[in-house]
Amino acid sequence: MKRLAITFAALLAALPATAQDANDTTAGELIAKFAAEAGITPDAEVGKAFFLATQTGGGADTPSCSTCHTADPKAMGEARTGKPIEPMALSVNPKRFTDTAFVDKWFGRNCDSVLGRECTAAEKANVLAYYSSL
Numbered sequence: 001m002k003r004l005a006i007t008f009a010a011l012l013a014a015l016p017a018t019a020q021d022a023n024d025t026t027a028g029e030l031i032a033k034f035a036a037e038a039g040i041t042p043d044a045e046v047g048k049a050f051f052l053a054t055q056t057g058g059g060a061d062t063p064s065c066s067t068c069h070t071a072d073p074k075a076m077g078e079a080r081t082g083k084p085i086e087p088m089a090l091s092v093n094p095k096r097f098t099d100t101a102f103v104d105k106w107f108g109r110n111c112d113s114v115l116g117r118e119c120t121a122a123e124k125a126n127v128l129a130y131y132s133s134l
């Protein structure tokens, strides 16, 4: 048990560096990948509606993506802890969506918080198309 805890701590310590250094993808590549997986043509308007929608299934204090990211993806957001979140819109924050592991990690956490489930490939393609369209 103790050994497991140490390994986990080491993994956590390694995470931020990995997340910042990876730069292994682009928003365009991710949109294409998720759209192919879902068999859809990405639609920024559908992504916008998803981003702004009030959802059920997740935590009562996180009903929407916009709860933390605000209704304007070009603006700064704020996590539950009060920690600032850089804007999501690619036009004002070009560093967005360049690290596959980081994107997967946060889709995992955030979709669970808001929807109580994974986001579908279609939801991911559409919301990334929205962030990239602004």
Ligand code: HEC
Pocket: 051, 062, 064, 065, 066, 067, 068, 069, 078, 079, 080, 085, 086, 095, 096, 097, 098, 099, 102, 103, 106, 107, 110, 111, 113, 114, 115, 127
């Ligand atoms: C509880 C607050 C919270 C909610 C609700 C939330 N997010 Fe996030 N999101 C964060 C935080 C914190 C980060 C990581 C910090 C950062 O990227 O600046 C993040 C990061 C992300 C990333 C990674 C961005 C990148 O640069 O790769 C994506 C994608 C994302 N969120 C999408 C969503 C979507 C879609 C929803 C709605 C289903 C959502 N978020 C709801 C807090 C939230």
